[in-house]
Amino acid sequence: MKLSPDVTVNVQIAREHGLTGEEYRRILDLLGRIPNLTELGIFSVMWSEHCSYKSSRPFLSALPTEGPRVIQGPGENAGVVDIGDGLAVVFKIESHNHPSFVEPHQGAATGVGGILRDIFTMGARPIALLDSLRFGDPADPRMRFLLNGVVEGISNYGNCTGVPTVGGEIYFDDCYNGNILVNVFCLGLIKADKVFLGRASGTGNPVIYFGSKTGRDGIHGASLLASAEFDESSEEKRPTVQVGDPFTEKLLIEASLDLMKHPWVVGIQDMGAAGLTSSSFEMASRAGTGIDLDLDQVPRREKGMTPYEIMLSESQERMLVVVEAGHEEEALEIFRKWDLDAAVVGRVTEQPRVRLIEGGDVVADLPVHVVVEGPLSLKRKIRRPNYLDEVDHLNLNDLPEPDRGDAALKRLLSSLNIASKEWVYDQYDHMVRLNTLVLPGSDAAVLRVPGTSKAVAISVDCNSRYCYLDPFNGARIAVAESSRNLACSGAFPIGLTNCLNFGNPEKPEIMWQFEQGVQGIAEACKFLEIPVVSGNVSLYNETRGIGIFPTPTVAVVGLLEDSRKHMTQWFKRTGDFVGLIGLTIEELGGSEYLKVMFEQVCGGVPTLELRAERQAQEFCRELIGKGFIASAHDCSEGGLAVALAECCISGPGQPVGAAIELESTIRRDAFLFGETQSRILISFSGERREEILAAAERSGVDFAVIGRVGGEDLSVTFNGAEFIRTRVEVLRNFWKGALGEYARQVT
Amino acid sequence: MVDSIMKSAVVVFPGSNCDHDCYHILKHVFGVETEFIWHKEERDLSAFNFVVLPGGFSYGDYLRAGAIARFSPIMKAVTRYAGDGGRVLGICNGFQILVEAGLLPGALLHNDTQKFICRHVYVKVENAATAFTRTCSPGAVLKIPIAHHQGGYYADRETLSRLEANRQVVFTYCDESGRGGEAANPNGSMNNIAGIVNEAGNVLGMMPHPERVADPLWPDVDGQRVFQSLIESCASPAL
Numbered sequence: 014m015k016l017s018p019d020v021t022v023n024v025q026i027a028r029e030h031g032l033t034g035e036e037y038r039r040i041l042d043l044l045g046r047i048p049n050l051t052e053l054g055i056f057s058v059m060w061s062e063h064c065s066y067k068s069s070r071p072f073l074s075a076l077p078t079e080g081p082r083v084i085q086g087p088g089e090n091a092g093v094v095d096i097g098d099g100l101a102v103v104f105k106i107e108s109h110n111h112p113s114f115v116e117p118h119q120g121a122a123t124g125v126g127g128i129l130r131d132i133f134t135m136g137a138r139p140i141a142l143l144d145s146l147r148f149g150d151p152a153d154p155r156m157r158f159l160l161n162g163v164v165e166g167i168s169n170y171g172n173c174t175g176v177p178t179v180g181g182e183i184y185f186d187d188c189y190n191g192n193i194l195v196n197v198f199c200l201g202l203i204k205a206d207k208v209f210l211g212r213a214s215g216t217g218n219p220v221i222y223f224g225s226k227t228g229r230d231g232i233h234g235a236s237l238l239a240s241a242e243f244d245e246s247s248e249e250k251r252p253t254v255q256v257g258d259p260f261t262e263k264l265l266i267e268a269s270l271d272l273m274k275h276p277w278v279v280g281i282q283d284m285g286a287a288g289l290t291s292s293s294f295e296m297a298s299r300a301g302t303g304i305d306l307d308l309d310q311v312p313r314r315e316k317g318m319t320p321y322e323i324m325l326s327e328s329q330e331r332m333l334v335v336v337e338a339g340h341e342e343e344a345l346e347i348f349r350k351w352d353l354d355a356a357v358v359g360r361v362t363e364q365p366r367v368r369l370i371e372g373g374d375v376v377a378d379l380p381v382h383v384v385v386e387g388p389l390s391l392k393r394k395i396r397r398p399n400y401l402d403e404v405d406h407l408n409l410n411d412l413p414e415p416d417r418g419d420a421a422l423k424r425l426l427s428s429l430n431i432a433s434k435e436w437v438y439d440q441y442d443h444m445v446r447l448n449t450l451v452l453p454g455s456d457a458a459v460l461r462v463p464g465t466s467k468a469v470a471i472s473v474d475c476n477s478r479y480c481y482l483d484p485f486n487g488a489r490i491a492v493a494e495s496s497r498n499l500a501c502s503g504a505f506p507i508g509l510t511n512c513l514n515f516g517n518p519e520k521p522e523i524m525w526q527f528e529q530g531v532q533g534i535a536e537a538c539k540f541l542e543i544p545v546v547s548g549n550v551s552l553y554n555e556t557r558g559i560g561i562f563p564t565p566t567v568a569v570v571g572l573l574e575d576s577r578k579h580m581t582q583w584f585k586r587t588g589d590f591v592g593l594i595g596l597t598i599e600e601l602g603g604s605e606y607l608k609v610m611f612e613q614v615c616g617g618v619p620t621l622e623l624r625a626e627r628q629a630q631e632f633c634r635e636l637i638g639k640g641f642i643a644s645a646h647d648c649s650e651g652g653l654a655v656a657l658a659e660c661c662i663s664g665p666g667q668p669v670g671a672a673i674e675l676e677s678t679i680r681r682d683a684f685l686f687g688e689t690q691s692r693i694l695i696s697f698s699g700e701r702r703e704e705i706l707a708a709a710e711r712s713g714v715d716f717a718v719i720g721r722v723g724g725e726d727l728s729v730t731f732n733g734a735e736f737i738r739t740r741v742e743v744l745r746n747f748w749k750g751a752l753g754e755y756a757r758q759v760t
Numbered sequence: 761m762v763d764s765i766m767k768s769a770v771v772v773f774p775g776s777n778c779d780h781d782c783y784h785i786l787k788h789v790f791g792v793e794t795e796f797i798w799h800k801e802e803r804d805l806s807a808f809n810f811v812v813l814p815g816g817f818s819y820g821d822y823l824r825a826g827a828i829a830r831f832s833p834i835m836k837a838v839t840r841y842a843g844d845g846g847r848v849l850g851i852c853n854g855f856q857i858l859v860e861a862g863l864l865p866g867a868l869l870h871n872d873t874q875k876f877i878c879r880h881v882y883v884k885v886e887n888a889a890t891a892f893t894r895t896c897s898p899g900a901v902l903k904i905p906i907a908h909h910q911g912g913y914y915a916d917r918e919t920l921s922r923l924e925a926n927r928q929v930v931f932t933y934c935d936e937s938g939r940g941g942e943a944a945n946p947n948g949s950m951n952n953i954a955g956i957v958n959e960a961g962n963v964l965g966m967m968p969h970p971e972r973v974a975d976p977l978w979p980d981v982d983g984q985r986v987f988q989s990l991i992e993s994c995a996s997p998a999l
Contacts, residue, residue, distance in 0.1 A: 444907065
């Protein structure tokens with residue numbers, strides 16, 4: 014789009030900016046005049062789906078956002094939850110899907126950069142990153158390129174900033190062939206009474222820009238790249254992807270945290286999507302003020318940039334801060350120490366307008382509320398998709414019941430969705446800052462809270478196959494599983510952030526999925542008492558009319574009062590007993606087993622009864638708290654058999670076998686490979702057996718002792734007949750190398 | 761805990777990110793009075809018993825790891841300090857900076873995997889008679905993590921023979937039982953070299969991170985040996 018700054022704006026130009034005719038008419042009505050090109054550009058980004066949430070906002074009110082520990086819920090850069098000792102955690106998850114598909118390395122890297130800024134902008138020291146990544150059919154060579162690029166981008170950026178990447182998840186499914194997902198989570202630590210907000214308060218206060226210079230990169234990233242479907246021209250959008258500079262980000266972190274030690278900092282905000290536009294308008298909006306911005310003062314990479322380009326640039330690693338008048342020089346001194354560009358670029362005004370000044374002339378003048386609150390909440394149509402009637406049946410009688418389970422177990426363990434993610438996390442510095450108590454490879458990441466005896470646990474989850482078959486229950490399961498992972502590490506959940514990845518919202522079927530997904534998260538969060546404190550919506554994950562499976566990724570954050578009492582998933586000692594918490598139901602719908610062995614994605618999703626879920630989690634936490642057990646592992650994809658194998662082979666030392674005996678009236682493949690929820694595998698010494706059985710009796714949870722740890726084989730007998738017997742060394746080889754072998758193949 | 765007059769400096773370059781970790785271990789685990797020194801300072805370091813150049817990505821590792829940091833004002837003082845016999849420990853990026861500054865021979869190339877690697881590895885103490893290893897038994901195997909992209913140690917043949925002859929190779933990568941060789945070499949380092957000392961024995965560079973395995977909160981504490989040795993050798997220099 015090359016337009017002269019003097020062009021007269023019309024509806025055609027508005028459409029090229031991604032605005033609808035109706036939206037353009039609304040702008041004319043609210044302004045009472047025709048906007049100039051710079052002003053139109055500002056509307057186009059601020060009213061984009063990406064920035065305005067105009068399709069999704071009406072549904073999000075269903076989410077529970079309050080709780081006794083919540084200091085800051087949705088609406089700011091990130092959510093804040095009290096963890097006691099005068100401290101709080103700040104966290105959020107955010108998507109960088111479209112940029113990562115177009116340019117995987119930089120797209121993923123700048124995704125990390127953006128979420129880091131959301132966290133330290135609040136005054137928090139970022140201490141952990143996690144990622145939820147989704148790729149398409151592994152057989153497509155482009156997926157290998159994208160996997161390598163995304164992982165390298167995250168590795169490069171995260172490692173350089175000195176924030177450890179401590180966990181995450183990776184899935185492959187054909188539904189992501191045209192739209193991979195890169196969702197990045199960050200958690201920071203802050204003094205509970207030192208939370209900074211993005212507010213431009215105090216008439217006359219200076220507005221200071223600091224960080225990288227503004228260039229012509231990323232213009233229209235938010236409006237045209239993030240807020241539209243992909244098509245044949247997507248490759249041409251590569252110039253809208255920004256390029257990350259992790260070194261400058263590291264300096265920004267340190268300079269910002271230095272700066273925020275001072276009482277004269279009024280408000281601070283990063284320049285993310287829509288750059289200088291969103292940061293200035295949002296800061297003014299939250300404070301009920303205005304800002305006069307002198308564009309001549311904005312540090313620029315090149316000469317001749319127009320106000321339009323300066324305001325719409327999405328150059329990375331830039332911040333805006335308002336300080337009390339008279340403290341400009343002290344602030345600039347801090348930025349000089351860190352060799353960062355910085356300049357006073359404006360003043361807070363009483364009049365709630367943002368005015369842009371260039372060469373002494375006002376080149377744009379917009380009322381803040383019209384820009385920020387102007388976009389209509391769209392009443393998108395909703396319709397239950399027809400495909401559901403085709404996929405909701407699964408007759409187990411149509412599936413041959415295997416005599417033995419060894420082959421299926423090996424295939425599942427080497428399925429890229431289940432195989433060890435070591436090839437990935439080896440590339441991430443997951444230890445820096447010395448907080449990581451549980452390294453990647455267990456159910457949840459656990460980090461100590463420096464200066465206290467506490468620890469936080471984090472797990473990010475979503476099984477999008479379930480969400481495709483049943484978005485409501487799939488989303489409930491995502492919340493339940495994530496918080497179950499925390500329970501397995503000994504933590505109780507204190508807050509949740511979500512990244513809602515869906516297709517084109519203009520389709521009623523997509524909005525039905527969206528509504529169901531949000532409702533599912535809401536129901537599970539209410540029941541499990543987990544407040545939703547931040548989130549992100551990513552729509553238009555669709556290419557040539559084919560949308561992704563609904564993917565409402567959730568990250569749940571938990572707390573351990575005593576960091577020493579954290580738990581890991583692998584068996585610890587030969588001779589220990591193995592116990593299974595939770596009831597197994599005869600079902601295989603939506604399972605990895607069904608997909609891998611029969612190439613089917615159908616059936617009802619696994620059963621989740623929230624009361625049983627809460628009971629199982631509480632029971633697991635109780636056993637860990639009392640020091641009764643040596644391991645705890647959630648049963649998820651691949652069911653009980655895969656969970657057992659992982660207990661044997663995922664520890665840091667030599668693998669250890671187990672002998673398991675099961676008795677049941679249900680099909681053996683359903684028992685071993687079905688994915689019924691609310692089940693946890695534990696191991697414990699014989700001395701604890703009676704206490705644990707008594708505790709199970711008291712709590713009313715379903716519990717059975719099913720075997721012993723030891724030997725060189727994982728063996729499972731089912732109703733007296735051997736179903737699985739394989740050396741754990743062999744199982745480990747299948748599981749450990751699969752992803753790395755895939756990623757390293759040359760095509 | 762050590763005598764409270766023991767003092768150490770941790771140099772902070774723009775992009776250092778293991779500076780806090782080193783500070784934490786020295787100050788809170790070993791009780792050494794520790795001070796951060798900003799790289800722009802041109803101060804005399806002689807008041808410190810030893811100086812640590814921590815890991816991280818000084819100047820983003822742009823150009824080449826350590827290549828820009830060696831021009832930082834503080835490096836003049838570090839060079840002078842080392843020349844006067846002061847003990848300097850460079851970890852990871854610190855090692856890379858020492859090599860770029862010419863305080864240690866050789867170079868650190870990109871890992872032969874062409875990937876960043878973060879994981880626990882084993883290193884063998886090849887020389888237990890240095891100021892940095894004197895509390896280790898000769899041939900001891902330590903479990904210490906690495907976290908780097910440019911850790912492949914390289915030197916020309918002549919330099920390598922000199923290093924070996926002078927017993928300047930202090931740590932080599934090995935397996936759990938102390939065996940070296942290709943299989944135990946994570947990054948393509950020549951002769952499996954993980955850490956070397958200068959000829960005078962007062963400057964050590966190592967790619968593994970001893971500070972990551974030195975806090976008793978974790979089960980692995982082999983890294984304590986390096987700091988313990990350094991502290992003891994400063995307290996009683998004669999071995």
